[in-house]
Amino acid sequence: xxxxxxxxxxxxxxxxxxxxxxxxxxxxxxxxxxxxxxxxxxxxxxxxxxxxxxxxxxxxxxxxxxxxxxxxxxxxxxxxxxxxxxxxxxxxxxxxxxxxxxxxxxxxxxxxxxxxxxxxxxxxxxxxxxxxxxxxxxxxxxxxxxxxxxxxxxxxxxxxxxxxxxxxxxxxxxxxxxxxxxxxxxxxxxxxxxxxxxxxxxxxxxxxxxxxxxxxxxxxxxxxxxxxxxxxxxxxxxxxxxxxxxxxxxxxxxxxxxxxxxxxxxxxxxxxxxxxxxxxxxxxxxxxxxxxxxxxxxxxxxxxxxxxxxxxxxxxxxxxxxxxxxxxxxxxxxxxxxxxxxxxxxxxxxxxxxxxxxxxxxxxxxxxxxxxxxxxxxxxxxxxxxxxxxxxxxxxxxxxxxxxxxxxxxxxxxxxxxxxxxxxxxxxxx
Amino acid sequence: xxxxxxxxxxxxxxxxxxxxxxxxxxxxxxxxxxxxxxxxxxxxxxxxxxxxxxxxxxxxxxxxxxxxxxxxxxxxxxxxxxxxxxxxxxxxxxxxxxxxxxxxxxxxxxxxxxxxxxxxxxxxxxxxxxxxxxxxxxxxxxxxxxxxxxxxxxxxxxxxxxxxxxxxxxxxxxxxxxxxxxxxxxxxxxxxxxxxxxxxxxxxxxxxxxxxxxxxxxxxxxxxxxxxxxxxxxxxxxxxxxxxxxxxxxxxxxxxxxxxxxxxxxxxxxxxxxxxxxxxxxxxxxxxxxxxxxxxxxxxxxxxxxxxxxxxxxxxxxxxxxxxxxxxxxxxxxxxxxxxxxxxxxxxxxxxxxxxxxxxxxxxxxxxxxxxxxxxxxxxxxxxxxxxxxxxxxxxxxxxxxxxxxxxxxxxxxxxxxxxxxxxxxxxxxxxxxxxxxxxxxxxxxxxxxxxxxxxxxxxxxx
Numbered sequence: 001x002x003x004x005x006x007x008x009x010x011x012x013x014x015x016x017x018x019x020x021x022x023x024x025x026x027x028x029x030x031x032x033x034x035x036x037x038x039x040x041x042x043x044x045x046x047x048x049x050x051x052x053x054x055x056x057x058x059x060x061x062x063x064x065x066x067x068x069x070x071x072x073x074x075x076x077x078x079x080x081x082x083x084x085x086x087x088x089x090x091x092x093x094x095x096x097x098x099x100x101x102x103x104x105x106x107x108x109x110x111x112x113x114x115x116x117x118x119x120x121x122x123x124x125x126x127x128x129x130x131x132x133x134x135x136x137x138x139x140x141x142x143x144x145x146x147x148x149x150x151x152x153x154x155x156x157x158x159x160x161x162x163x164x165x166x167x168x169x170x171x172x173x174x175x176x177x178x179x180x181x182x183x184x185x186x187x188x189x190x191x192x193x194x195x196x197x198x199x200x201x202x203x204x205x206x207x208x209x210x211x212x213x214x215x216x217x218x219x220x221x222x223x224x225x226x227x228x229x230x231x232x233x234x235x236x237x238x239x240x241x242x243x244x245x246x247x248x249x250x251x252x253x254x255x256x257x258x259x260x261x262x263x264x265x266x267x268x269x270x271x272x273x274x275x276x277x278x279x280x281x282x283x284x285x286x287x288x289x290x291x292x293x294x295x296x297x298x299x300x301x302x303x304x305x306x307x308x309x310x311x312x313x314x315x316x317x318x319x320x321x322x323x324x325x326x327x328x329x330x331x332x333x334x335x336x337x338x339x340x341x342x343x344x345x346x347x348x349x350x351x352x353x354x355x356x357x358x359x360x361x362x363x364x365x366x367x368x369x370x371x372x373x374x375x376x377x378x379x380x381x382x383x384x385x386x387x388x389x390x391x392x393x394x395x396x397x398x399x400x401x402x403x404x405x406x407x408x409x410x411x412x413x414x415x416x417x418x419x420x421x422x423x424x425x426x427x428x429x430x
Numbered sequence: 431x432x433x434x435x436x437x438x439x440x441x442x443x444x445x446x447x448x449x450x451x452x453x454x455x456x457x458x459x460x461x462x463x464x465x466x467x468x469x470x471x472x473x474x475x476x477x478x479x480x481x482x483x484x485x486x487x488x489x490x491x492x493x494x495x496x497x498x499x500x501x502x503x504x505x506x507x508x509x510x511x512x513x514x515x516x517x518x519x520x521x522x523x524x525x526x527x528x529x530x531x532x533x534x535x536x537x538x539x540x541x542x543x544x545x546x547x548x549x550x551x552x553x554x555x556x557x558x559x560x561x562x563x564x565x566x567x568x569x570x571x572x573x574x575x576x577x578x579x580x581x582x583x584x585x586x587x588x589x590x591x592x593x594x595x596x597x598x599x600x601x602x603x604x605x606x607x608x609x610x611x612x613x614x615x616x617x618x619x620x621x622x623x624x625x626x627x628x629x630x631x632x633x634x635x636x637x638x639x640x641x642x643x644x645x646x647x648x649x650x651x652x653x654x655x656x657x658x659x660x661x662x663x664x665x666x667x668x669x670x671x672x673x674x675x676x677x678x679x680x681x682x683x684x685x686x687x688x689x690x691x692x693x694x695x696x697x698x699x700x701x702x703x704x705x706x707x708x709x710x711x712x713x714x715x716x717x718x719x720x721x722x723x724x725x726x727x728x729x730x731x732x733x734x735x736x737x738x739x740x741x742x743x744x745x746x747x748x749x750x751x752x753x754x755x756x757x758x759x760x761x762x763x764x765x766x767x768x769x770x771x772x773x774x775x776x777x778x779x780x781x782x783x784x785x786x787x788x789x790x791x792x793x794x795x796x797x798x799x800x801x802x803x804x805x806x807x808x809x810x811x812x813x814x815x816x817x818x819x820x821x822x823x824x825x826x827x828x829x830x831x832x833x834x835x836x837x838x839x840x841x842x843x844x845x846x847x848x849x850x851x852x853x854x855x856x857x858x859x860x861x862x863x864x865x866x867x868x869x870x871x872x873x874x875x876x877x878x879x880x881x882x883x884x885x886x887x888x889x890x891x892x893x
Contacts, residue, residue: 019765019817024463025504029546029567038476038522039455040503046458049468053457061453068454083758084767 007062010098011055018055020086021048027078027088032358032376033071033369041068044078044088051095066099066235071369073362073376074233075325089330090276093232097277100235113231118239120225120246124171127198131165138164144415147408158370161408163199163401170201174208176222178254183215184304189256190218191247191270191293193263194226195397203262203397206424207296213427214304219254227266232277233363241279248278248285258303259293262420264324264396265363267295268331295327295395296420297336306343306423315348319422320389322380322403323356324396337395340419344426347391352383361402374406381406384414391415393422431515432472436493440475443485448523450474459500459518463565464852465768465816466508471498472515478523480540480598480606480637487635488604490517496881499631501542501570506769507850509577509630509886516881519635521572527551528638535643536595536612541572541636545579548641558646560587563846564757572636578628580846582679582753585804586712587644589846591627596640599626602877612640630848631883633876647678647712651722652740652749655729656703660684662733663705664780667803669728670709671776675721680804681708681753684783687760687798687811694759697752703735707803708753710746756800757811764796764813768825772836773807773845785835786810793828795821807845833859849887857887866892 027044028034040046047068053059069092079088105113116123138148138157147161170192181187188211196203211218225246231239251259261267270293274286300306319341327333334356341349360366360376380403384392392407392414394400400416407414432451440449450456451473460468472495477483490497496516503510512518521542528538532555539548545566549559562581563569569579575597580589596610609622626634657663667680683691683706692699699706709725711718726737740746761767774782783799786808790797801808810832814825833843833856843853843860858866870892873880884890 019815022463022761022765022767023461024761025502025565025568028502029544038520039450040458041452041454049458049461050454059453059457064452064454084761085758 004057004060004062007098007102008055008057010102011051011095013098014051014091014094015055017087017091018048018052020084021045022084023049024083026081026083030077030081032073032075032077032360033372036372036375042071044082044086047072047092048086048088051091062099062103066096066103069096069099071365073325073358073360073365075358075362076329077325077358080329089272093273093277096233096235097237098235101237105234105236109234109236113234113236113239117226117231118242120223123194123226124169127165128169128172131167131169134164138162142408142411144413145404145408147404159409160370161405163404165198166201168201170197170204171222171224173201173205174220177218177220179218181215181217186258186303187217187219187256188299189251189254189259190220191227191251191259191261191266192220192224193261193266193397195401196263200397200400200418203418203421206418206421207260207262209424210296210300210420210427214300216304217256219251219256221250221253224250227269229265229269229273230363232273237277240277241282244274244278244286245282248282248289251289252285257292258299259289260296260299261293262296262395262418263398264295264327265398267293268326272330295331295333295336297340297395298331298333300420300423301336301339306339312342312345312348315346317347317391318350318387318389319347319391319393320350320352320384320387321355321419322352322359322384322392322394322399324394324399325356325358327395328356337393337419340423341393344422346426346429347422350387350389352387354383357383359399359402359406361398363398366402373402377402377406381410381412385410385412389414391417391422393417393419395419432495436489436495437473439489440473440486443489444475444477444482448476448478448482450476459503460512462500462503462505462508462510464506464508464511464850465766466511466852469511469514471512471518474518474520476520476523480524483519483524483635483637484600484604484606486517486519487600487602491602491604491879491881494879494881496884497635498883499572499576499635501573502544502565502568504565504569505573505577505850506771506847507844507852509848509850509883510573511851513884521570525570530555530557530643531612532557534612537641537643539571539639539641541570541575541639543571545569545571545574552643553646556646557643559593559641559643561590561593571639571641575627575636575639576629576631577848578846580802580805580807582681582802584802584807585680586676586678593642594623594627594639595642597623597626597636598638599634599636601634602879602882606637607634610640628848630850630886632873632886632888633882635882649715649718650678650710650712650746651718652746653709653711653722653725653729654738654749654752655707655709655734656700656736657705657707657733658735659704659733660780660783663707663803664783666707666729666732666734667779668777669732670725673724673728675711675724677709677721677725677804678712679708679710679802681801682706682779682803682808683708683753683756683800684798686796687756687800690759690763690798691752691755694762695752695755697748699752700736708749753800760798760811760813764815766814766816768812768814768829769847770810770812770829770832771801771807771845771847772810772832772841772843773805774836774839774841776804776806778839778841779803779806779808781839782808782835782841786832789828789831789835793824793831795824795828797828802845805845806841851885854885854887854889
């Protein structure tokens with residue numbers, strides 16, 4: 001075991017970022033976890049104070065601090081609302097890495113992150129087997145949302161309604177592709193992302209369709225890995241760096257103008273986390289790639305000029321849009337996905353109350369704190385249902401997983417789609 | 431250390447889930463928004479019913495455990511920093527709006543209700559709760575009453591004190607005390623409500639608050655005026671008041687703040703301007719429009735370099751975004767920000783602003799000043815890095831000098847942030863030895879064991 005002085009020393013790295021917090025407490029207004037618990041150690045100001053405590057050796061409870069740090073959705077609501085501009089997520093990710101390095105990873109996390117996620121090929125094979133066997137443990141729950149639930153009482157699944165693994169993942173449907181630019185003169189590379197590849201391949205297919213329609217060249221390298229956010233969120237810097245290096249290598253083989261993803265979390269991870277936490281030798285390449293990484297809606301609206309249309313007030317189908325935190329709060333992208341929806345004349349967008357309130361997913365947060373996650377998600381589900389929409393659109397597959405669970409458990413009859421799917425649908429009908 | 435026996439008693443009274451004593455909890459309830467040293471409490475109590483609240487107070491007193499009530503911990507004078515090993519009593523488990531009475535225009539709330547939540551709830555019914563402290567998005571009404579919080583609308587609408595009609599509070603023994611009423615007039619008994627407002631948790635613990643509501647103003651208009659010199663801005667404030675116009679808000683920003691806001695938000699503010707006034711009028715449309723025309727003419731005649739009248743809500747929002755971002759813009763310049771609130775009679779604002787500039791120069795510290803010109807409540811905001819020991823000493827000297835100046839001009843140490851621990855030792859300067867003795871006697875009579883937020887307002891040796 002490394003000594004506590006070492007930890008104090010390591011935390012010292014964060015000092016200049018920590019002192020920026022003036023403890024005004026405004027983060028209490030927006031933190032989804034704090035809204036459920038009312039506990040200071042659950043809100044950014046409290047967590048920053050805990051890190052300060054470790055740094056100044058005023059607090060001798062690294063396990064407790066780690067537990068509190070993990071009790072966070074990394075949604076960025078606090079930093080988006082912070083008067084002093086504290087870089088909360090960056091501090092928390094670095095601190096999670098320092099603490100996991102100091103305390104070690106749990107056996108379960110080691111198995112999942114290092115044994116599986118760090119090995120993209122193995123991860124692909126395991127999930128393909130899973131897709132074949134899942135029907136033995138689960139049964140359909142909601143045919144419109146497309147969720148399943150456990151056949152028998154399961155401590156892992158609890159009462160969850162989950163999106164099953166796709167029968168054929170995207171990387172089997174379209175292993176790789178390299179097509180030059182045509183009419184648009186632009187070429188994009190596509191980063192698929194695990195959830196889209198394994199749960200929602202239709203989103204990737206819609207993206208391909210839209211890009212082909214717009215005359216955009218495409219580079220889709222085979223063997224892509226995870227963006228690394230599950231690893232770095234657990235403080236597993238080694239696996240994160242391995243995945244970044246793996247992906248950088250994949251994409252170094254092609255030439256393209258932009259790297260696009262249809263996953264808000266992948267986009268914000270590549271743009272904001274890769275450049276600062278990749279291995280030092282990889283940082284210049286990561287920064288270069290990050291600078292040309294865009295959400296698919298940003299690319300279509302900003303670079304291809306999908307027109308921002310007026311609302312189709314007479315359209316029959318009502319759709320409502322949920323802003324993923326990693327798109328709106330992290331990258332300030334909110335108008336573009338709405339423009340994609342408006343481009344399809346079959347849909348009328350009705351805004352829900354607080355469309356940018358976090359859905360409560362937060363990756364592993366949902367596994368560790370399902371009750372809190374569910375309470376946050378239920379509020380979201382109520383706001384969605386209050387619009388009486390037929391379709392809930394959102395730009396992040398992780399939000400889709402959470403909202404599917406919440407809506408399905410409420411028995412809602414509502415399809416959950418990605419804006420690019422709605423846009424593609426409009427193109428094929430138009 | 432709190433004994434296991436006492437912990438068990440708290441758990442029995444409040445429920446196990448509402449008694450917190452993990453190291454991570456104790457560490458995170460030792461500070462508030464003031465720049466004062468944190469102090470670790472021994473236990474955190476979060477009652478979820480009035481009975482549990484009363485029981486918690488009684489248990490603390492019976493066991494001699496110092497007790498600090500805390501809402502959102504946004505206090506700027508250290509009023510919610512606990513006593514080492516003492517109890518922190520959280521009110522955010524008591525956050526029900528019990529009643530909004532439209533016919534009689536009052537609201538009854540529990541102390542943990544967030545200020546902005548009540549404001550929104552009454553606005554939805556066409557009513558208005560005017561006090562709007564800067565932290566209203568998170569601050570609690572219990573805290574607002576305990577600190578007599580102000581805000582931007584003091585000039586026309588007054589402060590929290592002007593809206594408290596009555597209170598239910600627990601005395602230190604846990605007996606429920608009721609004071610005031612739901613009626614506009616009430617002449618029975620001592621005015622204990624008046625005593626409790628601004629008492630900073632040193633005399634009792636609020637259980638329920640009855641707040642006055644007024645009709646929501648139907649029309650608003652915002653004006654932004656830019657001045658080449660401080661004198662012209664001050665003269666405009668004086669002229670507006672002299673013409674018997676009472677704007678809802680009359681806000682001031684100095685050149686340092688204007689530049690910080692412009693660098694931060696690129697809102698198009700004139701970096702060279704010496705001062706800016708942000709004025710909002712509200713009320714009946716005819717009067718608002720007429721007053722706006724007069725305010726415009728007054729500012730021009732006093733030498734305003736430029737004027738912008740917001741034509742619609744969007745433009746009005748832009749004007750107020752500039753004001754609201756003042757603190758953020760300043761906060762981003764340096765790691766530590768000391769937000770003072772020395773207040774002077776309105777007519778002394780030019781003298782006070784000039785004095786603050788001199789103090790900044792003399793002590794070699796950066797001070798941005800903005801604030802509520804209409805009510806004389808300025809916010810000299812000192813930017814520093816508390817790790818820089820030498821500079822911190824100069825900052826403390828500058829704060830002392832600001833206090834001295836405010837008192838010399840017939841003002842007060844704190845317009846709206848409270849005395850807390852940060853200003854307790856200066857209180858005698860503003861008042862008198864007799865005042866401190868009288869307050870001490872009152873405190874001893876009502877809290878013989880000195881367990882209610884000790885050290886706040888009255889320093890412990892005088893209590």
